[in-house]
Amino acid sequence: FGFIQDLLHKIPTPKIKLHKFFSYIKYAVLVFMVFLLPVLFEETFFCKFCPAGGLTGGIPQVLMNPPLREILGWLYIQKMIVTGLIVVFSILISRFFCRTFCPLGALLGLFNSSSIFHLQLNKIKCVNCKKCSKVCPVGIDPLVNTNSPECIRCLECVNVCKFDALKFKQGVKGKVLKQEVQI
Numbered sequence: 001f002g003f004i005q006d007l008l009h010k011i012p013t014p015k016i017k018l019h020k021f022f023s024y025i026k027y028a029v030l031v032f033m034v035f036l037l038p039v040l041f042e043e044t045f046f047c048k049f050c051p052a053g054g055l056t057g058g059i060p061q062v063l064m065n066p067p068l069r070e071i072l073g074w075l076y077i078q079k080m081i082v083t084g085l086i087v088v089f090s091i092l093i094s095r096f097f098c099r100t101f102c103p104l105g106a107l108l109g110l111f112n113s114s115s116i117f118h119l120q121l122n123k124i125k126c127v128n129c130k131k132c133s134k135v136c137p138v139g140i141d142p143l144v145n146t147n148s149p150e151c152i153r154c155l156e157c158v159n160v161c162k163f164d165a166l167k168f169k170q171g172v173k174g175k176v177l178k179q180e181v182q183i
Helices: 002-009 020-041 051-064 074-092 098-099 101-115 131-135 158-161
Strands: 117-121 167-170 175-178
Touching: 002 074, 002 098, 002 167, 020 101, 051 074, 074 098, 131 158, 158 167
Parallel strands: none
Antiparallel strands: 117 167, 167 175
């Protein structure tokens, strides 16, 4: 679904920068819609509105199976409204769903600081050109927060750095397993 959002964002339109506040919504979604509400009501909630399922499963199923069209109800309409809104916002804002509502993104973000895959910044080599910040699809400034919980390890910042100040590293608790990855 992230790949689909990346494709949507390539559509030439004016782009909007997402305020950092919105990145905290996904943690509330994780706590309430994935953990709390299903325990309280013994029913899943997030799956009913997840645009990834609507776009990659719901729409293709309805298109390929005409008999399904006769039994579509309000839940499907709600899911398509949410999916449509996410598609529109993904055109305007890079990785909109992943950055704002995706509980999997929240869960991965919680463990991002202990990942064996990380970025390393050499402040001596860095000339503060800010090219790394400009190419980041999730709006991170690697100079301020090199291994942000929001980082998706796309390595765009590493690729754009002409001064070799940013490196992709693999290691456990400070011990480097592999020095460099050629991209």
